[in-house]
Amino acid sequence: MMKIIPPLLVLLLYGCAHFSGSNSLYTEFAKYKTSVDESRLIDSYPLYFDPLLTGNIDIDNPSTASQLEFSKYMTREITHYEEVRNSKGCLTVNGVGSEDNPIAFYIEYKNIDNKWLISDIDVSFLDEIKEYKRKALCPSQTRVE
Numbered sequence: 001m002m003k004i005i006p007p008l009l010v011l012l013l014y015g016c017a018h019f020s021g022s023n024s025l026y027t028e029f030a031k032y033k034t035s036v037d038e039s040r041l042i043d044s045y046p047l048y049f050d051p052l053l054t055g056n057i058d059i060d061n062p063s064t065a066s067q068l069e070f071s072k073y074m075t076r077e078i079t080h081y082e083e084v085r086n087s088k089g090c091l092t093v094n095g096v097g098s099e100d101n102p103i104a105f106y107i108e109y110k111n112i113d114n115k116w117l118i119s120d121i122d123v124s125f126l127d128e129i130k131e132y133k134r135k136a137l138c139p140s141q142t143r144v145e
Helices: 005-018 025-037 041-047 062-068
Strands: 076-085 088-096 102-112 115-125
Touching: 025 041, 025 076, 025 088, 025 102, 025 115, 041 062
Parallel strands: none
Antiparallel strands: 076 088, 088 102, 102 115
């Protein structure tokens, strides 16, 4: 009986650690994208964006709405990569635009009150598909200053 308890304890602990209630970054991105596709983002953007990023925006400004709906630039996704460390995560989404032009999104997420929220975004219009990154990167790692 003692030999069975340690493996069961490990499985139980793994199950508890694994079930954290928080989705993957890509799952959160997919929810955001659905909101954009269904034209609901203007009402629901606080569900997807860090308040520090959107706190002083004028939501009635068409330019602001366009920036919040950055996912519309990509018409087809090809690959994605994510990495989470503590309360910060990076998501890279590679895809193409309406003219099959390569595009990459580099998105930083912060875990705020057990919810992954977008805290920074870099949309990169690439020259060639071979420029796609094959790992998760945050905008601070890709942005050209």
